[in-house]
Amino acid sequence: MELIATSAATEPKKAGCHASGCGSSDDSLAHLPDALREQVQNHPCFSEKAHHHFARMHVAVAPACNIQCNYCNRKYDCSNESRPGVVSEVLSPDQAVRKVKAVAAAIPQMTVLGIAGPGDPLANPERTFTTFRRLAEETPDIKLCVSTNGLRLPEFADEIARYNIQHVTITINCLDPDIGARIYPWIYWNHRRIRGRKAAKILIRNQLKGLEMLVERGVLVKVNSVMIPGVNDAHLEEVSRVVKDKGAFLHNVMPLIAEAEHGTFYGLTGQRAPSGAELRRLQDSCADSMSMMRHCRQCRADAVGMLGEDRGQEFTLDKIEHLEVDYSAAMEKRRRVQAAIMKTLNAATDPAPAPQANGPEVLMAVASKGQGVINEHFGHAREFLLYRVDGNQVEPLGARKVDLYCTGSSDCPEEENRLQGHLDALADCAAVLCAKIGFGPWQQLEALGIQPSGAYAYEPIEEALMHFYQELLGDGKLESQRGVQASA
């Protein structure tokens, strides 16, 4: 997941991020050669701008894993959860191809197919590469991606390049084997289970070797890192620098998910997750040297749809089993729909509105279901989109999940938990915009110094943010807000 170059991140930020896309973030990919930029422009995971418009899907054909991570419980499978490694239905390659065609026909803006688990795709080489080989032949208009822990990457770098897999994500949590020993209890390597520092050393060596081999072969590589406070948080800036030097084009630092009820080592031993503000600060410091991905939604290994949504239930095996898809017809429709989206996106890169009054830099949050507009009820939001706003520009910082415990279960004190989760997620924000908000939450937000607004329902995000910012500034309500600097 990461990459090459550049000074883009340290150049002055471009003003303006329009409702139809978040342009300033894509500027961080400006260092890519044109051909590569073209590759990522309709990839929802790599292009902040594309993720409002294009969809992705994962097929869960890879259940086996060859390492253990302390944030993973191989037993866990719950349809209320949305996070990597969790999946309900493991598919055979044949079923996976059938599902891809069904989704491609039903969701023509789906551009990207990934294999991400629920184990490690390269620990399931037969199932993974049979699926890729068939998709490369039968659905040639879909981009193929794979994510891996990297242990077997050197072995399969050639095969990845052969099937025209354009993007690979490697999860690299550390470069120091002593830190690795606190993240990975064991690996399966050379027909043996290897533990501790020695295991971490082999894993890290293979991850970096694999990264270099992919870059040599022209494959775009992004690096994912899980931020684990007290374990690798102070080390991730170095990871960012090194993977960039080795040719990764993007770095995605994700927050640890560690709830006791997930039954993971970290969850049960009380390892805490980073706060939203801690994550943002680390992402900001890595951004000095590396392009950072900020809009990751930590999708499930069987996710279907736009980032942040999951339409997997529409495409379960029983629903697609007897479905016959005319793929040529689907491909023609997909081409038309995707061309229209690209046209809109390209047209939307007009200049930003003229800067108005200057004010302090603050964080503002938005409740949105996608399409670049404010269209989610405050109480229903499972995540908020975060933006850094000053008088001149609106810069997207990615999504922040709301800590929900258990939805849909009658014995769960849902309402209370939900509201507290919302308030926690917004703690460092000056304002939150949503389609609608109840009186109770409104009062609690105001008591915390967070200005809520439902006045911009269904309006484009960036314009609404700038407008509300100016309004708050005019009312003298921004001075006392905890803004970016205050919380940094």
Add this chain to the structure above:
Amino acid sequence: MPLSITDRCVNCYACQDVCPSQAISRGAQQFHIDPAACTECAGHFADPQCASICPVEEALLDADGKTIHPPGSLTGIPSTLRAPRNHQGDPLRVLP
């Protein structure tokens, strides 16, 4: 002498992929080792391969019926911290 798989198996296929004797197949509930085909990898590898990759504690028994990976041996989770389990051996949800 054969190894065997218990109902703690999570059906991840890892053991089937690494078995040099093709002794492991998917059963109705979980994977199953054919006792006639299992050699414990004698002549192939130093350690039984299923036991070297299996990620779940208490899912594999040795020839004497003894668990190969007791609680804590793979995850490092101390038994005092293990989540309460339901009758299927799955962790119960702990409500806050």
